[in-house]
Amino acid sequence: MLLQGARSAGLSSTQAQTLLALSAADHPLKAGQLAEEFGSSAATISEVLNALERKTLIERRHGREDRRQVYVSLTEQGRKLASRLVGWDGLMERAVGELPVGDREVLFRSVVHLLASLERNDLIHARACPTCVHFTADASAAPDHGHFCALTQRKLTDLEMRLDCPDFAMRS
Numbered sequence: 773m774l775l776q777g778a779r780s781a782g783l784s785s786t787q788a789q790t791l792l793a794l795s796a797a798d799h800p801l802k803a804g805q806l807a808e809e810f811g812s813s814a815a816t817i818s819e820v821l822n823a824l825e826r827k828t829l830i831e832r833r834h835g836r837e838d839r840r841q842v843y844v845s846l847t848e849q850g851r852k853l854a855s856r857l858v859g860w861d862g863l864m865e866r867a868v869g870e871l872p873v874g875d876r877e878v879l880f881r882s883v884v885h886l887l888a889s890l891e892r893n894d895l896i897h898a899r900a901c902p903t904c905v906h907f908t909a910d911a912s913a914a915p916d917h918g919h920f921c922a923l924t925q926r927k928l929t930d931l932e933m934r935l936d937c938p939d940f941a942m943r944s
């Protein structure tokens with residue numbers, strides 16, 4: 773859905789995700805933070821920012837204290853577009869919410885494992901439980917309270933596994 777929303781707005785998915793990250797942060801972000809967020813090189817994120825700047829969706833400013841730092845923020849136009857993209861995300865949530873509970877569980881479980889697999893191959897940064905150093909998977913794969921998070925000392929069902937967890941630490 774987000775991809776469709778991005779396409780209809782003439783953006784690549786990385787450009788759309790950059791707008792969403794800036795919108796979620798609600799304050800200017802350093803270009804380096806965005807590169808880290810998406811697991812991209814400085815050159816790649818710079819291309820994405822160049823494209824968004826040409827579309828007048830973002831602006832870049834040098835830091836006051838450290839002129840070498842570049843801070844990125846949304847323009848008014850970028851803010852409006854980001855809130856439309858958030859709307860597309862909401863549509864996705866609603867569409868998933870309309871699935872029968874059993875299908876939702878299977879979908880969620882599959883998505884978490886798919887993202888974890890991509891993360892293991894360093895293709896994305898999903899910060900998902902299965903690749904976290906604090907996570908122990910239940911070998912029996914019981915659907916209820918099988919896994920364990922050593923950081924929070926909590927048992928986790930498949931459906932309680934986290935994506936984009938702020939406490940995530942990549943397992944080596």
Ligand code: SF4
Pocket residue numbers: 899900901904905906907908920921922923924933934937938939940941
């Ligand atoms: S710290 Fe977060 S990502 Fe890691 S196991 Fe615990 S809940 Fe999952």
